[in-house]
Amino acid sequence: MKPLPIQNSWVLVTGASTGLGRASALRLAASYQAKPLIVGRRLDNLRELQSEIGERFNVPCEIIVADQREIEGREKIAAKVIELKVNAAFLAAGLTSAGPFDASRADAYAEVIGTNVAGFTDLLARLIAIFRQQPFESSIIAVSSLAGETSVPFQAVYGASKAYVSTLMRALSVELAGTGVSVGSFAPGGIDTDMAALSDLKWGKFGLMDVDRCATLAVDALVHRRSFAIPGMGNRLTYLASRALPRSLMSRLAALPYRRPQ
Known part of the structure; x- marks a missing residue:
């Protein structure tokens, strides 16, 4: 399949306030002169990113302050996508919850599922419907996680939500074949971001991928x-091991980086 031409085109980036979403918006502007339509919940962070993109790359950038969990937020995003004739989307918005699985954390799990599953699904459906009506080809990449392929004790709900993302995108890539709308998932392992800092990892940043390197590969997946x-080779080997080794063993190995509750 030929690379999607995105130079001077608008590209939606959700979860752009921090982390992989932010780094990917910068990479789109730097490498392709694409015009990022950045979405997040933190206006100050988005304004800072908008200024950086304009100053460093002289590329237009627009902001949407929206929460993917809220229908009003998803409607706002969809309306702007139509207005700007966006032809690609990098869906990086996501939440995690780390620690032992416990009923007292139901509110945190509702936020994770509301963002990573329910809100994501509705936004994705809206984007696909819009892109199918446009006269040009388009691409959507959703950020999943290696955690969705191996299962992750002490971050179990997050891993389950990312398994949903990967499974959904695999199915839709077949459904949408021949429509001009390409969809896929991008499944990194640990990345050196604020989210990793919240995951209570006992080895700190050891083994985490640099966020800018990860963003370069993520944008490449979107364009291609x-x-x-x-x-990353290490992540790909982990994925292959998850398919060859007993799943119970992989789950025990995946728990090793986490601090166990006292």
């Missing part, structure tokens, strides 16, 4: 319309 991409 990959149906499934795992960045």
Whole structure:
């Protein structure tokens, strides 16, 4: 499949306030002169990113302050996508919850599921409907996680939500074949971001991928319309091991970086 031409085109980036979403918006502007439509919940962070993109790359950038969990937020995003004739989307918005699985954390789990599953699904459906009506080809990449392929004790709900993302995108990549709308998932392992800092990892940043390197590979997956991409040799070997070794063993190995509750 030919790379999607995105130079001077608008590209939606959700979860752009921090982390991989922010780094990917910068990479789109730097490498492709694409015009990022950045979405997040923190206006100050988005304004700072908008200024950086304009000053460093002289590329237009627009902001949407929205929460993916809220229908009003998803409607706002969809309306702007139509207005700007966006032809690609990098969906990086996501939440995690780390620690032992416990009923007292129901509110945190509702936020994770509301963002990573329910809100994501509705926004994705809206984007696909819009892109199918446009006269040009388009690409959507959703950020999943290696955690969705191996399962992750002490971050179990997050891992389950990312398994949903990967499974959904695999199915849709077949459904949408021949429509001009390409969809796929991008499944990194640990990345050196604020989210990793919240995951209570006992080895700190050891083994975490640099966020800018990860963003370069993520944007490449978007442009080349990959149906499934795992960045980094170590992550790819972990994925292959998860398919060859007993799942119970992989789950025990995946728990090793986490501090166990006292």
